Amino acid sequence: MASEFSTFLMLLKRDLTLAYRHRGELANPLLFFVIVVSLFPLGISPESKVLQTMAPGIIWVAALLAAMLSLDNLFRSDFEDGSLEQIILTPHSLSLLVLAKVFAHWLVTGLPLLLLAPFLSILVFMPSEAMWTLILTLALGTPILSLVGAIGVALTVGLRRGGVLLSLLVLPLYIPVLIFAANAVNVAAKGLPVTGQLYFLGALLSLALTLSPLAISTALRISLS
Amino acid sequence: MWAFLQRFSSPRYFYSLSQPISRWLGGICLLLMLTGLYYGLFKAPPDYQQGDSYRIMFIHVPAAWMSMFVYMVMAISGAIGLIWRIKLADVIAASSAPLGASFTFLALVTGSLWGKPMWGAWWVWDARLTSELILLFLYFGVMALNSAIEDKRIAARASAILALVGVVNIPIIHYSVVWWNTLHQGSTITKLDAPSIHIDMLIPLLLMAFAFKFYYFSVVLMRARCEVLEREKNSTWVQELVASR
Numbered sequence: 291m292a293s294e295f296s297t298f299l300m301l302l303k304r305d306l307t308l309a310y311r312h313r314g315e316l317a318n319p320l321l322f323f324v325i326v327v328s329l330f331p332l333g334i335s336p337e338s339k340v341l342q343t344m345a346p347g348i349i350w351v352a353a354l355l356a357a358m359l360s361l362d363n364l365f366r367s368d369f370e371d372g373s374l375e376q377i378i379l380t381p382h383s384l385s386l387l388v389l390a391k392v393f394a395h396w397l398v399t400g401l402p403l404l405l406l407a408p409f410l411s412i413l414v415f416m417p418s419e420a421m422w423t424l425i426l427t428l429a430l431g432t433p434i435l436s437l438v439g440a441i442g443v444a445l446t447v448g449l450r451r452g453g454v455l456l457s458l459l460v461l462p463l464y465i466p467v468l469i470f471a472a473n474a475v476n477v478a479a480k481g482l483p484v485t486g487q488l489y490f491l492g493a494l495l496s497l498a499l500t501l502s503p504l505a506i507s508t509a510l511r512i513s514l515s
Numbered sequence: 516m517w518a519f520l521q522r523f524s525s526p527r528y529f530y531s532l533s534q535p536i537s538r539w540l541g542g543i544c545l546l547l548m549l550t551g552l553y554y555g556l557f558k559a560p561p562d563y564q565q566g567d568s569y570r571i572m573f574i575h576v577p578a579a580w581m582s583m584f585v586y587m588v589m590a591i592s593g594a595i596g597l598i599w600r601i602k603l604a605d606v607i608a609a610s611s612a613p614l615g616a617s618f619t620f621l622a623l624v625t626g627s628l629w630g631k632p633m634w635g636a637w638w639v640w641d642a643r644l645t646s647e648l649i650l651l652f653l654y655f656g657v658m659a660l661n662s663a664i665e666d667k668r669i670a671a672r673a674s675a676i677l678a679l680v681g682v683v684n685i686p687i688i689h690y691s692v693v694w695w696n697t698l699h700q701g702s703t704i705t706k707l708d709a710p711s712i713h714i715d716m717l718i719p720l721l722l723m724a725f726a727f728k729f730y731y732f733s734v735v736l737m738r739a740r741c742e743v744l745e746r747e748k749n750s751t752w753v754q755e756l757v758a759s760r
Contacts, residue, residue, distance in 0.1 A: 441676070441680055442677075445676060446660075452663075455660065458656050459656045459659070459660060459677060462653050462656060462681075463653075505676055505680055515669060
């Protein structure tokens, strides 16, 4: 029998391969991210002064929505073709296996947001001092979004119309991340230190990393019972 | 004690026992609420800054306390249902959610009414208000999940998970005052030194708090009774009960 860690890697590789074979779908959340960010100047004002103050919030809200929209296919296709049941039936710890799935999901949806965000921050005139803080908060924050969101997906995967319900379940849980992350970028734009907010995000990430795999695996077992 | 709890948690005994309990609790609630309101509205001295308008506190503060208390009851009974598969715990959790949501709503509405004369705005994006709003969203999420899943057993277990995840939010609500410390006044009762609220205001406030607790327990039992009947509609005792009416 394969060891826990090699199973983790195997599942990670499988999910990444699956994602690579459907490259077209991967671009959708990213395009959504870009479009939402570019809607704000159209809806509010093209003036750089106005946008500058809102930039961190705009980027973070758009990232949050993009992360949430991409969640739906985290377990969906595995649920439909029955491989999710097989994953649950393996003797390995389900928490570890779902962690592999969430990690793969973050690599293909969260990480690109991180790479794209600096370009978008130019579009909304974000001060360049805050750029690194923005990337850091996204690096710490988007894994939390994936982990917490996966709980919601696991709870609704058995439902036929889970989409709207999912956002109702997941978005309130995202709010602490949004508050700390956007606040950090705002503060960094003013040239002040942001270690406190980053520590908080780190604490939230380690909390999510340790506890949410348990919740996800329990929720999956309930959804498939 | 355990034997009593075990008997009480069987839906049938619960149904017959809960009616008198619910009535007694409701009576106590009425008594406490009337005295609390009398002392709060007529006897307590007006505030030296806020005048008489602070009196909405006697509704606002107990409602805010209850909004968190009910969430904890919901999460704990959800956990009990999840771990020991006790049906009654599922029922209590499911019937608590709408009550908790209404307490949260009441706290938000009274807070807004209080905020207008004091702060000059119906709503401010203060940490506590925001957390209370998030709490309302969490309640809505639990209620929506509960009604979206058709199998009541699975619905109960799924929403128990969601409620437990949301428990993370409760400490955030509590410590938000310390973290952000913006417009909302600091806590005046649970400070470790002597409370900074006047004793004549504290007594009616505590009376009202207990009245709200008794109201909740009384109403949650009523709701749970209906819920038990609905969930056990195929069992013989319910059918006998219906036939005897």
